[in-house]
Amino acid sequence: MSVRRPELGRFGAYGGRYVPETLVPALDELEALFLTCAAESGFHSELQGLLTEYVGRPTPVTDLPALSAKTGYRVSAKREDLCHTGAHKINNAIGQCLLAQRMGKQRIIAETGAGQHGVATATACARLGLDCTVYMGETDCERQRLNVVRMRMLGAKVVPVTSGTKTLKDALNEALRDWVTNVRDTHYVIGSVAGPHPFPMIVREFQAVIGREARATCLECYGELPDVGVACVGGGSNAMGFFDAFLADDQVRLVGVEAGGLGIETGRHAAPLTSGRPGVLHGAMSYLMQDEAGQVMETHSVSAGLDYPSVGPEHSHLKDTHRVEYCSVTDDQALEAFTEVARLEGIVVALETAHAFAAVLQPGFAAPGSRVMVNLSGRGDKDMETAARLLGY
Amino acid sequence: MARLADWANQARDEGAKALVAFVTAGDPSLEELPAIMETLADAGADVIELGIPFSDPIADGPTIQAASNRSLGAGTRLTDVLRAVRGFDRVPILMMGYLNPMLAYGLERLAQDAASAAISGSIVCDLLPDEAGEWRRLSLEAGLDTVFIAAPTCTDERLRTVAEASLGFVYALSRTGVTGSGMEISSDAQGLVARLRRETPKPVYVGFGVSNPSHVREVVSFADGAIVGSPIVDLVCREWKNGQGRETLARYVREMKQATLA
Numbered sequence: 001m002s003v004r005r006p007e008l009g010r011f012g013a014y015g016g017r018y019v020p021e022t023l024v025p026a027l028d029e030l031e032a033l034f035l036t037c038a039a040e041s042g043f044h045s046e047l048q049g050l051l052t053e054y055v056g057r058p059t060p061v062t063d064l065p066a067l068s069a070k071t072g073y074r075v076s077a078k079r080e081d082l083c084h085t086g087a088h089k090i091n092n093a094i095g096q097c098l099l100a101q102r103m104g105k106q107r108i109i110a111e112t113g114a115g116q117h118g119v120a121t122a123t124a125c126a127r128l129g130l131d132c133t134v135y136m137g138e139t140d141c142e143r144q145r146l147n148v149v150r151m152r153m154l155g156a157k158v159v160p161v162t163s164g165t166k167t168l169k170d171a172l173n174e175a176l177r178d179w180v181t182n183v184r185d186t187h188y189v190i191g192s193v194a195g196p197h198p199f200p201m202i203v204r205e206f207q208a209v210i211g212r213e214a215r216a217t218c219l220e221c222y223g224e225l226p227d228v229g230v231a232c233v234g235g236g237s238n239a240m241g242f243f244d245a246f247l248a249d250d251q252v253r254l255v256g257v258e259a260g261g262l263g264i265e266t267g268r269h270a271a272p273l274t275s276g277r278p279g280v281l282h283g284a285m286s287y288l289m290q291d292e293a294g295q296v297m298e299t300h301s302v303s304a305g306l307d308y309p310s311v312g313p314e315h316s317h318l319k320d321t322h323r324v325e326y327c328s329v330t331d332d333q334a335l336e337a338f339t340e341v342a343r344l345e346g347i348v349v350a351l352e353t354a355h356a357f358a359a360v361l362q363p364g365f366a367a368p369g370s371r372v373m374v375n376l377s378g379r380g381d382k383d384m385e386t387a388a389r390l391l392g393y
Numbered sequence: 394m395a396r397l398a399d400w401a402n403q404a405r406d407e408g409a410k411a412l413v414a415f416v417t418a419g420d421p422s423l424e425e426l427p428a429i430m431e432t433l434a435d436a437g438a439d440v441i442e443l444g445i446p447f448s449d450p451i452a453d454g455p456t457i458q459a460a461s462n463r464s465l466g467a468g469t470r471l472t473d474v475l476r477a478v479r480g481f482d483r484v485p486i487l488m489m490g491y492l493n494p495m496l497a498y499g500l501e502r503l504a505q506d507a508a509s510a511a512i513s514g515s516i517v518c519d520l521l522p523d524e525a526g527e528w529r530r531l532s533l534e535a536g537l538d539t540v541f542i543a544a545p546t547c548t549d550e551r552l553r554t555v556a557e558a559s560l561g562f563v564y565a566l567s568r569t570g571v572t573g574s575g576m577e578i579s580s581d582a583q584g585l586v587a588r589l590r591r592e593t594p595k596p597v598y599v600g601f602g603v604s605n606p607s608h609v610r611e612v613v614s615f616a617d618g619a620i621v622g623s624p625i626v627d628l629v630c631r632e633w634k635n636g637q638g639r640e641t642l643a644r645y646v647r648e649m650k651q652a653t654l655a
Contacts, residue, residue, distance in 0.1 A: 020542065163458060164448070173451050180570060281493065
């Protein structure tokens with residue numbers, strides 16, 4: 001694969017490396033190894049083999065006729081929910097675990113919010129014979145309990161994190177503390193296009209398969225590119241992977257949808273691109289939800305996977321350069337879309353993904369007849385307990 | 394107040410070993426901070442490292458995380474910390490923290506305000522020398538020292554980068570990991586200091602896991618100073634109540650200082 005390598009680890013003013021010195025040699029080693037592997041056919045074919053035979057790629061693009069009739073657009077979905085483990089996260093987890101093997105690192109750590117990245121990492125570790133420890137906020141362990149069980153089924157150690165807000169941000173803090181302690185024999189599989197350089201680049205490259213396939217399928221089946229590409233954005237790995245192939249197609253409008261929680265005006269949301277300002281958290285400069293004194297603010301989202309106060313640095317750059325539009329939808333709008341897509345199309349999407357659909361369902365989202373492709377980043381099996389509670393099933 | 398760098402160089406030339414005492418600003422309260430700092434200085438601390446609380450302290454273990462949270466819970470802001478220590482001139486003060494609150498304050502204004510509050514310099518846990526150009530320039534202009542951290546995992550080239558960027562002393566980590574008490578000083582520490590000596594004549598102080606007098610004796614046998622953090626934060630948390638507990642804290646710091654003397 002050919003890699004878009006950010007100069008000095010920067011996307012415009014964003015990204016970089018804001019970490020303790022202890023981690024620098026590991027980050028340097030990781031970057032060098034990744035660039036070597038990216039240029040090496042042996043690595044490429046090993047990864048490709050696993051993606052094809054184990055993950056189930058390429059994933060299809062599905063037309064969504066009922067949603068199309070309802071909205072007046074021609075809506076289709078890139079089906080990352082059909083990947084093994086039920087979300088796009090496995091693309092990156094497999095890739096990074098292969099890198100860890102090449103570095104001779106037997107121990108893997110990961111953070112997880114919704115549990116999808118944790119499950120994907122636990123799965124890759126089981127397959128490749130690596131030890132796996134996953135940090136997960138205590139609140140998330142409760143609201144995504146099924147994924148905790150799945151990770152343990154797969155032989156991973158799940159560590160509930162009780163510090164701070166007990167969600168994804170704190171899971172990242174704890175994973176970074178583990179890594180800074182055990183960096184000599186441990187690789188940290190970051191689950192999003194976040195963290196210090198080279199992670200935003202590496203995760204984007206491993207996820208870019210989504211957009212490459214989607215673009216090719218679209219041209220093949222429809223003979224044209226989509227007018228609009230839509231994806232939800234928490235840390236932003238599914239969106240970055242989906243958008244990447246379309247960035248040079250100026251005619252394709254790209255929309256990232258953040259978690260508006262109880263409403264932007266309430267302050268209880270997880271939409272840094274919508275209402276944050278640039279700052280440094282978890283190793284990178286990016287848009288960040290912070291108070292005037294630079295303390296990171298509590299976030300809220302019905303979706304554990306989007307409940308994060310910052311965002312991958314490349315998204316911040318794409319916002320500032322206006323290549324991608326970012327908007328937000330509320331918990332209620334997401335829940336409505338969650339139900340609607342299930343009833344109309346027979347697909348139970350993840351609550352995270354439901355945010356992308358909710359944006360499409362807002363009146364005036366696009367011009368009538370537009371070809372809209374949604375990245376259906378994951379399936380909603382993990383959210384059934386939340387659905388039972390919030391929707392009374 | 395003499396520049397930290399001048400003081401540290403002179404101490405090293407005289408063979409005197411330094412004791413750096415860390416305390417989290419605002420725990421239990423900023424009103425109590427001057428009295429805590431007086432106690433540390435009276436008991437023999439040569440330099441005070443002043444922890445600026447941050448919501449997400451990834452380089453800190455449970456003790457300093459908890460202190461940082463209590464401080465933020467009490468409403469501590471960087472601007473209030475600078476006001477609380479203004480005029481304290483017993484020993485050099487190094488502020489230690491994370492980049493984001495500094496960015497929110499504004500780096501240029503911070504350098505000026507810190508200097509006029511008699512702060513000697515800074516250590517920023519998540520700011521590498523490579524990313525620190527602007528802060529180093531502003532610090533130099535304001536007369537502030539910039540201490541950077543060397544880790545046992547560093548290549549020799551990284552050690553050179555860290556040493557060159559450091560003004561005051563070089564902070565050598567005794568081990569990989571986060572702040573917090575340890576059972577013994579890792580063998581990594583001595584090796585790291587020896588490697589730093591080949592790269593720089595600057596004073597080298599060792600921190601992380603330095604918890605008792607025998608640790609201090611061991612550390613100053615190969616380094617120019619010892620940095621003590623979590624045990625002090627823990628003592629302040631458990632013993633310091635409205636000025637009470639002063640003697641317990643003083644006794645601990647005196648024992649640690651005693652251990653730096655040959």
